[in-house]
Amino acid sequence: MTAPVIVLVEDDPGLRTLTSRALQGDGFEVHPAGSAPELWRVFEATPIDLVILDVMLPGTNGIDLCRQIRQRSDVPIIFVSAKNSETDRIVGLELGADDYLPKPFGTRELVARVRAVLRRGGMNRRTGSNGEGKARFDEWLVDFPRREVRSPTDAVVDLTGAEFDLLSSFLHHPQRVISRDRLMELARTRLGDPSDRSIDVLVSRLRRKLSQRDRKPPIVTVRGAGYMLNAKVQHF
């Protein structure tokens, strides 16, 4: 399998080099771009799996650039912004970005986000969803780009980063048993050195947070095998 191709659009040369190196270290093929024209040159030259885009670029506004990319392609986009404000985040996601990463970020966080978005992109192609990055199960609504979960009563339910990633894994493999080992591997970027025990704790936390009155928790334990999301999942 060839390495996923990422275009990194960042105007700060230092940060551009460092981010590229961090991603290359994790096995990605990175094409750094310092401006919009450079981005278009890469676009023309090779097929792309993911764009990482700094919102505050000189010349072209990152938000406009995002819109222009969307007109050409459905390639996944991760917004990077130093503003880190709620409106900024929402505007970016409305425009079709797949994730929003606030500056400053560490290598671990960056790689975890990139992997999650790539996984989701592959998932969408397989399931044939139109790629809004949302999923529904048991009247619960999950918005992947916003990393937001809404309860059947339409209340926002805050999950920790690790819990959200775990839920994402379940949602992309519904009604299939996922082994502890596989879950541990998925959680590695978050928890550093996860154990059987820490996966069990994570699952029980997620169960409690998704609990509802008079209803069995959607995540069931399959003895000796692992865990399973026992619900119909609809991606759209």
Add this chain to the structure above:
Amino acid sequence: MSRAKRFSIGLIGQILAILLLAIAIEFGVSTLLYERVSRLSVRDDEAHRIAESLVVAVKLLSAAPPEQRHALADRLSTDRYIFGWRATQVPLPAGTPGLPSMRLQVTAWEPSLAETDLRLRLKSPGRSNVVIGSLHLRDGTWVEFIAPRVLEPSTFTGNRIALALVPAVALTIVGALLMHLILRPIRDLSRAASRIGHGQTIHVEERGPPDVRRLSRSFNEMQDRITELLDGRTRALAAVGHDLRTPIARLRLRTDMITEPAVRAAFDRDLIEIDAMLGSLLAYFGKDTDPEAPARADVAVMMASLADAAADEGANAVYEGPDHFELVVRRGELKRALNNLVENALHYAGNATLRLEPGNNHVVLAVEDDGPGISEAALKSVVEPFTRLDGARARNTNGLGLGLSIVDDFVRRAGGSLSLANRPEGGLRAAITLPV
């Protein structure tokens, strides 16, 4: 505007107008009082007696030689009527009204007195009811006549007090009403002034006399200038804050290349702390520029996730309370507020217990620790911006002393309250109470 100016008479003018009106009323009421005095009359038998005494006095004094007249007048005087004799005209109190109806009564009994140029006056109207009078003898000399008790005091005193009180009361009421009206814009102004500084601009309507209108206008302009100044500073600060995040991001990525784990961890901690300081600064100054819309959120899960996220990082944090509790709230702000409290607890005590306690029409979101607590004296000042405590709580978590002010600010705008108290079993309890 210019037309209003031309017709307006100014604050001083209006106050003068009130004074003028007061004087006019006083004048009017006094005139009325004198009019009443002029209609004063005495009982018939009293008039009869006065007439007889006057006739006797005139006859006796006319018959006596001039050098004996003083003594004779003294002898004629009783404690009811006092007589005196003068070679020249008797000086009657100036400006006092005559008593025409009383004179008519007297001359009706003794018509001869009409020829003596009888004059009757009230000595000091409104205050006493002493009647003073004069008449002249045939040889051109004068008789003075004082009757202290002829007018009935019972009926007159009541009237007198009422009449004296009416203008006073009326003037007080009218004056107070007018002043109230004139000073209304100033009261509006002071009310507006006391509301300024709580995050919203209050424009005062420019009305009233020109002086007050000018004051209102300067007030509005001053407010605009202050807002502009603050906005400028906030924008500059926000820009610097955002710009700083790029070099911090570089440092964080470089830190990941450090091979020595202990050094890398130390670098990471420092960078996370710097970023937290920036974050709290931007949150503190940006709260007005980017307000969040309230939305329904599960606050119980939020608190549990805060505890879990801290626990994932190796901290000693737990959540105790119901599994679910939904509330319409500014979610991002509440999360930041709770996070600040948790960070404080972890920093000063090394542990944090988050509790959600539902009430009848409120909910308490508390963060407790078993650390050193805060001295009673410092409990009030810790919510002030940029406050750092001495001793055990030497440094606020985010390093700038903004943590608790951000919490306090959020809670106030959410219509709730923040309370900080030392727990009897030791440690601090920070409790946010929000209406449900």
